[in-house]
Amino acid sequence: MKAKQVPQDNSPSYSGHKKLVYAVNDSGHYTGIQSSGWEVENFATQMAVDDLNEQTLTAIKDYHDGKASSLAYHMCKHRFDISALAQCTGFFQWQIRRHLLPHIFSRLSQRKLKNYSAAFSITIAQLTRVPEHP
Amino acid sequence: MSEIVNHLIHQQSSHCETGVVANMLSSKGFAMSEPMAFGLASALTFAYLPFVKIGGLPLIAYRMPPKTIIKTVAKKLNIELITRKFSNPQKGMQALDQALEEGHIVGLQTSVYWLPYFPEDMRFHFNAHNLTVYGKNAQGDYLISDPVFEEVVTCSPESLQRARFAKGALAPKGLMYILGKVPEKIDLAPQIYKSLKKTAKMMNGLPVPGVPFFGVKGIRYLAKKISELENKPSKYARLYLGHIVRMQEEIGTGGAGFRFIFASFLDEASKLTGDSELFELSQFTTEIGDQWRAFAVQAVLFCKDRKSISLQDISAVLIKCAEMEKQLQSRLLSLSAFK
Numbered sequence: 001m002k003a004k005q006v007p008q009d010n011s012p013s014y015s016g017h018k019k020l021v022y023a024v025n026d027s028g029h030y031t032g033i034q035s036s037g038w039e040v041e042n043f044a045t046q047m048a049v050d051d052l053n054e055q056t057l058t059a060i061k062d063y064h065d066g067k068a069s070s071l072a073y074h075m076c077k078h079r080f081d082i083s084a085l086a087q088c089t090g091f092f093q094w095q096i097r098r099h100l101l102p103h104i105f106s107r108l109s110q111r112k113l114k115n116y117s118a119a120f121s122i123t124i125a126q127l128t129r130v131p132e133h134p
Numbered sequence: 135m136s137e138i139v140n141h142l143i144h145q146q147s148s149h150c151e152t153g154v155v156a157n158m159l160s161s162k163g164f165a166m167s168e169p170m171a172f173g174l175a176s177a178l179t180f181a182y183l184p185f186v187k188i189g190g191l192p193l194i195a196y197r198m199p200p201k202t203i204i205k206t207v208a209k210k211l212n213i214e215l216i217t218r219k220f221s222n223p224q225k226g227m228q229a230l231d232q233a234l235e236e237g238h239i240v241g242l243q244t245s246v247y248w249l250p251y252f253p254e255d256m257r258f259h260f261n262a263h264n265l266t267v268y269g270k271n272a273q274g275d276y277l278i279s280d281p282v283f284e285e286v287v288t289c290s291p292e293s294l295q296r297a298r299f300a301k302g303a304l305a306p307k308g309l310m311y312i313l314g315k316v317p318e319k320i321d322l323a324p325q326i327y328k329s330l331k332k333t334a335k336m337m338n339g340l341p342v343p344g345v346p347f348f349g350v351k352g353i354r355y356l357a358k359k360i361s362e363l364e365n366k367p368s369k370y371a372r373l374y375l376g377h378i379v380r381m382q383e384e385i386g387t388g389g390a391g392f393r394f395i396f397a398s399f400l401d402e403a404s405k406l407t408g409d410s411e412l413f414e415l416s417q418f419t420t421e422i423g424d425q426w427r428a429f430a431v432q433a434v435l436f437c438k439d440r441k442s443i444s445l446q447d448i449s450a451v452l453i454k455c456a457e458m459e460k461q462l463q464s465r466l467l468s469l470s471a472f473k
Contacts, residue, residue, distance in 0.1 A: 001424055014253060022391075043376075047372070079257070088301040
């Protein structure tokens with residue numbers, strides 16, 4: 001990549017920051033150049049973020065429809081998936097899958113709730129609440 | 135609370151771990167660039183790990199696993215590396231404070247998700263981000279040199295503790311490291327050739343039949359996986375390709391980025407040793423990096439509009455990458471310095 005070809009596409013996901021990349025200058029040697037983002041990379045990031053947002057919206061809807069517990073929403077909101085949450089809390093994945101059901105989540109002990117709220121770094125009261133909108 | 139500011143030279147880098155190594159060494163008076171640290175550590179590689187899942191998709195790494203870079207560089211330069219892990223977060227934070235009071239700059243392994251100064255869209259659960267703490271301000275916040283940021287940043291003790299003791303895959307467990315005394319004069323040239331040889335040997339992948347996940351074999355394996363996506367639902371294919379590009383470009387500067395760092399290392403090495411062959415290899419590595427970028431462009435094109443390009447085409451670009459890396463390997467091994 002030539003120094004002039006370093007993309008400067010102002011990616012929104014960088015929030016105004018700049019990243020350093022290495023590129024070839026006119027004399028054929030390498031220098032570090034700041035880049036404000038690449039459109040291609042931004043698209044991939046945006047796709048992942050959109051996917052997460054969509055999952056969060058579904059989780060909110062499912063909670064208000066009584067199809068999922070508030071855990072589903074907080075898991076999405078804090079960017080966990082079931083396997084990551086299992087590693088973080090020490091629960092088995094099948095346990096977490098059960099806890100995503102409202103009638104089972106509502107009977108969880110304080111100790112288990114505390115485990116989840118610690119993983120998300122929120123209070124137990126926050127853990128059991130889901131906003132109407134994200 | 136008293137203020138502590140230890141001597142540190144902050145220089146922005148492409149990648150966190152090599153950046154931390156370069157900054158720590160430079161602050162200790164041994165000028166070291168990021169590409170040089172990357173090259174000396176023989177960090178260039180490729181690994182496709184289907185059994186490690188991130189968000190349900192396989193992990194793809196373009197460099198050696200976390201902590202190898204700092205360990206290898208310290209070993210090569212014969213510098214003592216003092217590392218500590220903690221099971222108790224309070225003790226971990228106390229040890230950090232103590233090391234700062236003693237005048238050290240301290241490297242830490244942290245989770246990106248809990249660092250408040252990261253942009254929202256870049257925060258995800260990645261536990262192997264490296265940074266350097268060089269002091270504490272009057273409010274008790276830590277002064278941090280995060281090598282991927284332009285400027286130094288600060289972070290509250292609560293957030294830093296959470297980031298250091300995040301759980302999950304690659305959990306940092308509060309890992310902190312301090313460099314010992316740096317020798318005044320180090321002859322880099324023999325080390326450069328040694329690490330080049332090691333890089334070249336690793337590029338072929340593990341010499342174990344039935345393990346096609348590393349090096350050139352790994353790239354070919356990924357290419358095969360992409361061409362097999364045709365039998366999968368298109369939403370999955372999109373997510374999968376998007377994920378590869380994210381692993382390649384966004385997370386830790388990725389595939390193309392690492393190839394450019396390596397090219398920059400070869401460039402610097404040729405200046406240092408006066409070996410013009412290394413400069414030619416640097417130019418060739420640049421082409422490889424450009425090829426990886428072409429792959430990212432095509433993959434994203436498929437995600438945008440899957441009619442304009444077929445999965446076979448994308449797979450073919452990747453196979454070209456594999457072929458070029460294979461060429462680089464044989465050229466590295468046939469350097470006249472090795473004869």
